Amino acid sequence: TLLQRVRQDGNLRDRALLELLAGTGLRLREIGELRIRDLRLAQSAATLAVPGHEPTPARRLALSVRARVALQEYVDSRRPLASDDPLFPNNRGEPLSPYAAWYTVRKYARRIGQKDLTARQLRLAVITNLARDRDLDLAEIAAQLGFRRPGSLLQYMLNDRREEGHD
Numbered sequence: 734t735l736l737q738r739v740r741q742d743g744n745l746r747d748r749a750l751l752e753l754l755a756g757t758g759l760r761l762r763e764i765g766e767l768r769i770r771d772l773r774l775a776q777s778a779a780t781l782a783v784p785g786h787e788p789t790p791a792r793r794l795a796l797s798v799r800a801r802v803a804l805q806e807y808v809d810s811r812r813p814l815a816s817d818d819p820l821f822p823n824n825r826g827e828p829l830s831p832y833a834a835w836y837t838v839r840k841y842a843r844r845i846g847q848k849d850l851t852a853r854q855l856r857l858a859v860i861t862n863l864a865r866d867r868d869l870d871l872a873e874i875a876a877q878l879g880f881r882r883p884g885s886l887l888q889y890m891l892n893d894r895r896e897e898g899h900d
Contacts, residue, residue, distance in 0.1 A: 735847070
């Protein structure tokens with residue numbers, strides 16, 4: 734529902750940002766670290782190089798068709814670009830902060846009546862979709878999301894269930 738809303742009402746940047754988050758499970762801080770050079774938009778295999786920082790390893794992610802199309806439209810609207818330019822800049826041309834990225838997500842969440850959506854809930858929804866929609870095992874999902882081990886991903890998911898009272 735969140736993606737449908739941004740596809741309907743959102744500008745190119747917001748659509749690209751939400752499609753990327755929903756398709757990859759990137760952390761909000763990782764969004765701001767992305768540069769134009771990290772994005773490869775080929776018709777057959779679009780990918781994104783995500784820089785690593787301890788404890789998260791660097792990784793290369795395959796992009797969904799929807800994310801590729803949204804990112805292509807967004808990048809084309811911003812040309813000309815230098816390879817070192819932020820993929821998602823703020824109004825001053827600096828990298829988008831995690832807060833600003835989350836503000837964008839929350840704007841559309843509120844429009845669909847999900848005013849209390851958290852970043853963790855969004856990421857857990859992405860994890861669930863990755864597990865359901867793709868033929869990936871837990872180790873592959875953990876690697877895509879930047880966890881060093883599948884056990885770390887399981888701990889992340891279990892901590893969320895405990896916080897909600899689902900032992």
